[in-house]
Amino acid sequence: MSHLPFIAVAYGLGVLVPLAFVVTAFQRMASARRKLAAIDPRDRWS
Amino acid sequence: MRLSGAVLPYLAAAALVLTVTGLGWGLFVSPADWQQGDAVRIMYVHVPCAWLASAGYTGLAVCSILSLIWRHPLADLAAVEIGPVGAGFTALCLATGSLWGKPMWGAWWVWDARLTSVLVLFFLYLGHVALVRAFDDPTRGYRAGAILALVGAVNLPIIKFSVDWWNTLHQPASIGLTGAPSMAPAMLWPLLIAALGYTLVFATIVTVRLRAAVMERRIRGLLMARAASESGA
Numbered sequence: 001m002s003h004l005p006f007i008a009v010a011y012g013l014g015v016l017v018p019l020a021f022v023v024t025a026f027q028r029m030a031s032a033r034r035k036l037a038a039i040d041p042r043d044r045w046s
Numbered sequence: 047m048r049l050s051g052a053v054l055p056y057l058a059a060a061a062l063v064l065t066v067t068g069l070g071w072g073l074f075v076s077p078a079d080w081q082q083g084d085a086v087r088i089m090y091v092h093v094p095c096a097w098l099a100s101a102g103y104t105g106l107a108v109c110s111i112l113s114l115i116w117r118h119p120l121a122d123l124a125a126v127e128i129g130p131v132g133a134g135f136t137a138l139c140l141a142t143g144s145l146w147g148k149p150m151w152g153a154w155w156v157w158d159a160r161l162t163s164v165l166v167l168f169f170l171y172l173g174h175v176a177l178v179r180a181f182d183d184p185t186r187g188y189r190a191g192a193i194l195a196l197v198g199a200v201n202l203p204i205i206k207f208s209v210d211w212w213n214t215l216h217q218p219a220s221i222g223l224t225g226a227p228s229m230a231p232a233m234l235w236p237l238l239i240a241a242l243g244y245t246l247v248f249a250t251i252v253t254v255r256l257r258a259a260v261m262e263r264r265i266r267g268l269l270m271a272r273a274a275s276e277s278g279a
Contacts, residue, residue, distance in 0.1 A: 003085040010142045014091030025254040032261035
């Protein structure tokens with residue numbers, strides 16, 4: 001495993017970058033849903 | 047949108063299971079390469095990201111066609127939301143390729159036709175992200191971004207065939223639509239599972255971002271309608 005640091009960094013990036021996109025996307029959707037509910041409670045977005 | 051809301055939990059769950067399975071299999075179970083040793087395990091991250099870099103741009107180009115020709119209201123928003131995600135996966139492809147290249151080629155970067163054309167793809171994504179947000183009138187931004195995306199689509203076949211057209215340091219494709227893959231099944235299966243997992247992760251991210259964008263557009267519309275009715279009253 002002489003290439004372990006390269007493998008570890010590649011897998012770290014491969015997990016963290018998509019995870020960051022997923023977390024920010026869900027946060028943005030939750031925020032938009034809250035704002036929409038506050039403006040018009042009749043609007044239903046599941 | 048109701049359909050996307052119903053599908054989203056299953057999409058996210060399948061993305062998580064397949065990505066974890068593919069990466070875990072590739073990292074701990076699949077064999078080392080006789081020539082590259084354990085460094086070949088970087089392939090299970092690098093190749094799916096490379097596929098998604100091109101597939102994401104293809105999606106961007108399709109949305110641009112839908113936007114320019116049929117003026118589909120969701121196509122503009124989808125293109126805007128695909129752009130940053132595609133740029134992220136392209137950056138990941140370049141970074142993991144560099145991490146693979148250093149131990150194998152002895153260099154972090156070479157001006158090889160495949161690497162350079164993917165770098166151009168990354169700049170096209172960044173250009174699209176900047177251009178669609180550069181206008182006060184969003185419609186003009188969407189139009190300019192769509193034209194850029196379609197012009198940039200010429201880079202996709204260049205990326206695909208760069209390893210055949212030029213003498214490159216980057217290896218040719220091991221998997222094609224025609225012909226048997228030149229890869230052992232013990233490596234092929236985790237690669238395909240990781241690729242499918244990453245594809246579903248990409249789809250999940252874009253779906254969630256698109257839902258948020260539609261809600262934000264609805265919020266703006268409601269606020270503008272409220273402001274108009276208050277000023278008129």
